[in-house]
Amino acid sequence: MTVAADRAAVLDALRARRELADWSLRVVTTQRAWRRLGDLAGRGTATGATLTVTLHREAPAGRGTASFTVAAGADARALLALAVARADAALGPSWASPAPAAPARVDTSDPDVAADPGGAVDALVAALTAADVTTADVTAEVTDVELVTRRAQRAAWRETAVTARATLSAPAAAVIDARARRVADLDLAGALARARATPAAAPLPPGRYPVVLTAAALLHGDRGLLAAFVAQADPRLERQGLVRYRPGQPIGAGATLTLTSDGTLPFGWYSAPLGARGEAVRRFPLVTRGVAVGLGLDDREAALRGELPNGGVRGLVIPPGDLDDDQLRDGALVIDALDWLEVEPTTGWFRAGFGGGTLRGDAIDLLGRARTSRSVWSTPTYRGPALWHLGPVAVD
């Protein structure tokens, strides 16, 4: 059976179950092109599709929900029957699905990549080859997303993604790892320059040092230390008391941070017109001048709280500070990149390795009171200050 046949079979099965309170079908079809240099050199393509159903059942005792993925050619009716039984047995508080949301207007597809993912890969490989890398792995992906819901909501959009990982010949073992929706945002030149510029620092004597993180270091991995705030905005953790602060409370003594979630950043990595089940994606504040404001609310969490859904925490936006780069860097230990990072979601405590040792501290406290630069830095997931002065931080 083809994807179209599977889709039709699933929709027929869903529409036949009129007793379902609500359901959504998400069809994700992917085309991928890739090339490798060095070990396992070669080039390839791939196609795939995933069909995911979420359904809700209402009962006097509450509402139950179940999700399942439809394998190629699977018996949709049998899978649906099993999921209905699971939903019946997983009743929670009643809640009503919000009204269908209009898709946000956001660009998520690079037309050049969409038209020719193989060509995009070849161009990136040429750039890396010229940059004297020993290994490289480049991928371009075109994803078509279709969403259909019980209430006749139907939306479709295209997303592109390009990733590039490479190991440089010098300095030894220097690695770049970049991803973006658009080739122009991959910033290969910047990533290569940063990887080459990282000096091999001698270990620092243990102590407390005034630390400045560049945005690249702050965002190590993906959200980096800002993951502490993303975790605090999890409504399930908040409801169970596993967070440090709740909306309306200060995030910490002396905190001045303002942090906004924006799922409509053009070509943002987390940007999307709608959430996974058709809920709205909106821009909303997480923290305003040191006071917690909002949580990332999907359709269920929003309904239980009597609020509107916002699609969860996505791109992070922080207004620029008012200090010059030189003012911030003066007398500080400036860290351009981290080697590794662990952030504890419920406490915000972190530890991070860098060339000179290990940083340890309270990410929420340090970032909440940080002094930031007037200069800004942008990535597919972040718009904010280029430099963050954390004050004294423990190093060992």
Place this chain on the structure above:
Amino acid sequence: MWSRRDLLRAAGVGVAASIVGDLGCRAPTAPVAPARELDPALRPALRDALAVLATRLTEPVVFARVRRRIRAAVDLLERDVADDTAALVVLAGRGADGVWREHAIDRVEPALVQAAAQALIATAPAGGGAAVIPGPVGDLAPRVGTDPATLALADWRDRLDELAARAASGGNSRVVYRAAYAVTDDETRWVVSAAGDHRERRVRSRVGAVAIAWHGSAPVAGAVEVAGAFGPDTARLTTAALTAINEEALALTTPGAFTAQPDATVVLAPAVAATLIARVGPMADGPVTIVDDPGELADGAGYGSFAVDDLGRPTAGRRDGWLRRDREGRGVAAFANLVVAPGAVAELTAATGAAAFLIDGVADVGGRGDQLALRATRVRRLERGRLTGHAWRDVELRGSARALLAATTAIGAAPVTVAQRDDDVPQAVVTPGLVSRAALVPSRGAA
């Protein structure tokens, strides 16, 4: 009411959180969706696809994989069984320009396989090709004690209920959450190339349990898992091991911060040793010998075992490594089972001398390359081979993984299979505990 995923995540139990956290319902009345019968026309279609590739590619290979994963879990309130199947076909070969080319699809319908083969050769330059003489046909299906294909829903439920009942013994009211799980992969692979037409079925399982208790404002977990090339044999998880996780969750810790130890004797539990070994890979010199062994291991220990790699090359006698296909079909050079030759020391704590520290498990692994910054779940002090009762939870083990292994002074006699991956290429480290030397520091810094 606690969300299981959140509680498991807060307690730092990664594997259980991913397995147990996704499930949720009371006893289902509907049957587990029956496993799809594999299309008998698939194998001929793979051979036909090889012939198509050979018209323009040298070294043609056709790979197919159907993996059925059954996840069953029971916790304080609920039980559930989830059954998912994923398919993958990868067609590959070398073009006349010398470039290795591949095309992957996620469907195994014969017509789609044929179309994918045509699509791949359409992108290859003219002038290539090979005369492929079909290689010998081989079918391998190692015997499995409990075959998941023969189990009905009730069987899965009974096994998990029995496991959960044993896990509940030895706890008290401070244990606020308890779960037991079994995950079984029933996987069939086909690799068709000039070297042969090989079909191989592998069954592997992870069976485990978790107990969580509150300590002040944070949840603390005790966890155990057995993994290997067997079906959902829940009896492999002994009652003693299940009782121990309650003790681990309930154990109190020593007030005050841990005092840094720049060069401590450490007893590494198998799970901790496995983390070092996975970083280092095969090693022939030094006190610890590590071999990558994809063969059948005794007592079903080979969670990552296979006979022919995903390019159709037999592993027997091979020294150059093997290629596996990840979830998306990308080729990766991945170890199968990193096996440490067991030693003769039955009780490692007795082999430690005046003062030592027992490192119970891994909470998080930091560090880069060979340098480790491993945060332990719990560290307990030993004096003259006996536990003193002192224990800490926020301790970090630091050092070079290679140097730690080179400094090993004793190797345990009882190896344990530690499964390394849950959703990608199956891999394992089979190792006993080790005694070595390492630096230990408080993971939250000096007080």
